[in-house]
Amino acid sequence: MPGARLLFMAALLVGAGAYAQTAVVVASIPPIEAPAEQTEGTPEGADGPAPTTASTDLSEDALKVPSRTAAPPIADARPLKPEDDLIARAWLDGEGHLAIGPRNQPRRLTIDVPLQNKLTAILRRYQTPYGAVVALDPKTGRVWAMAEHSEARPDLRGLAVKAIFPAASVFKLVTTSALLVAGLTPETTECSHGGKRKLTEAQLKDSEDDHACLTLSDAFAFSANAIFAKLTSRHLTADALRTWAERFHFNRPIDFAEPTEPSLCAVPPSGLPLAKTGAGFGDVFLSPLHGAAIAAMVANRGLWRDPVLFADMPLAEPTRVMDEDDAAALVEMMAETVKVGTARRVFHERGFQLTDAAGKTGTLADKRPFRDYSWFVGFAPKDDPKVAVAAVIVNDYDWRIRASWLGREAMRLFLEAEAKKARAAEKAMAAELAATKLASPSGSDAPASGTREASRP
Numbered sequence: 001m002p003g004a005r006l007l008f009m010a011a012l013l014v015g016a017g018a019y020a021q022t023a024v025v026v027a028s029i030p031p032i033e034a035p036a037e038q039t040e041g042t043p044e045g046a047d048g049p050a051p052t053t054a055s056t057d058l059s060e061d062a063l064k065v066p067s068r069t070a071a072p073p074i075a076d077a078r079p080l081k082p083e084d085d086l087i088a089r090a091w092l093d094g095e096g097h098l099a100i101g102p103r104n105q106p107r108r109l110t111i112d113v114p115l116q117n118k119l120t121a122i123l124r125r126y127q128t129p130y131g132a133v134v135a136l137d138p139k140t141g142r143v144w145a146m147a148e149h150s151e152a153r154p155d156l157r158g159l160a161v162k163a164i165f166p167a168a169s170v171f172k173l174v175t176t177s178a179l180l181v182a183g184l185t186p187e188t189t190e191c192s193h194g195g196k197r198k199l200t201e202a203q204l205k206d207s208e209d210d211h212a213c214l215t216l217s218d219a220f221a222f223s224a225n226a227i228f229a230k231l232t233s234r235h236l237t238a239d240a241l242r243t244w245a246e247r248f249h250f251n252r253p254i255d256f257a258e259p260t261e262p263s264l265c266a267v268p269p270s271g272l273p274l275a276k277t278g279a280g281f282g283d284v285f286l287s288p289l290h291g292a293a294i295a296a297m298v299a300n301r302g303l304w305r306d307p308v309l310f311a312d313m314p315l316a317e318p319t320r321v322m323d324e325d326d327a328a329a330l331v332e333m334m335a336e337t338v339k340v341g342t343a344r345r346v347f348h349e350r351g352f353q354l355t356d357a358a359g360k361t362g363t364l365a366d367k368r369p370f371r372d373y374s375w376f377v378g379f380a381p382k383d384d385p386k387v388a389v390a391a392v393i394v395n396d397y398d399w400r401i402r403a404s405w406l407g408r409e410a411m412r413l414f415l416e417a418e419a420k421k422a423r424a425a426e427k428a429m430a431a432e433l434a435a436t437k438l439a440s441p442s443g444s445d446a447p448a449s450g451t452r453e454a455s456r457p
Helices: 002-015 111-125 168-181 216-221 225-235 238-248 270-277 288-299 323-339 405-438
Strands: 099-100 129-138 144-151 188-192 211-213 356-364 372-381 386-395
Touching: 099 188, 111 144, 111 405, 129 225, 129 288, 129 405, 144 405, 168 216, 168 225, 168 270, 168 288, 168 323, 168 356, 168 372, 168 405, 188 216, 188 225, 188 270, 188 288, 211 225, 216 323, 225 270, 238 270, 288 323, 288 356, 288 372, 288 386, 323 356, 323 372, 372 405, 386 405
Parallel strands: none
Antiparallel strands: 129 144, 129 386, 188 211, 356 372, 372 386
């Protein structure tokens, strides 16, 4: 299998060549590069710096999923109402926390102000046409950052809670979970050909051209579209895929302090449309907040927590989405994505490495007008997650950063700040201990010289 993996990597890199021909990294600032002509998808190797059926509470009208090709929802996106934009309304209290409400009865937000400011500055610095990143505590759901910016539409607030972005290959998290329950394992092997940009009916059948053979784990790490389409066609029904989409909270409301659009997913009944949906080419839309919550669920080995924005909000009991063993298998596949797969280059960048992470990339493009969507959802560290993130960037032909780079920076900045706090706390504790010893009289714990201990009975 290593040989097949190398062959697939070579094909992936060739397909991504238009992205990487002139890439030069200087001080971790990604270069501006022009993507190639795209149809349904973009090679994900270019993402670098350059169960029971869940119920739904949505009305029938709310479940009308827009067409990704005919009516992409980003074109008609409306800004969040000012009264609902809690972060924009918030003010800094005397201790440096964001709060809303009257000054004599403030409600603090969970936002980490330095992290929020740094991520917002990144999005503005690189003039992202549309961009958002959410970071939260995977163990509690408390949101540490909801940064966003739109150079194309400066008035468009609320990108972090809007489900206007095609989920692309992030949906492979759902498909993989369904495949594991259907009896496949990370070592299940399938062969295919093509599929980097377009999927056809012929790719669902065995062929003499099927020279790319990968395990499910490697297919996930390298986001092998044709293999996922084939596996979906052979092992999943529409009901099974829909069930798992709903378990991952698609087509369901998310309870959150700001009005959050539900992430919508249309599951075709059968054939190539169903297979394409399983591979990430369907009419499936995701909000960054939802993406971060999904990453946190996997980090928690299958336990879902609703995201929380108010510091005084009591935490609800988590609900189990998937079996713990299947979630652990998904964690390992996400780790392979960072270690050797589509996010490898970004997470191994010299001087900015974050190798103990797990994630999933996604890329997709609209043709007219051209929009390049890129996603990253993930968490770090892999075995003791401290932060879960989702990042989405929508670029035009001239682009500066993509989502994998932004997601890595969100996790790296958070973890570095936490490590700095820990070092400062250790230093303060050591200083306090030293001061305590200095304040104690020398030898005060021992009998004074020339005295005799009290006689024993």
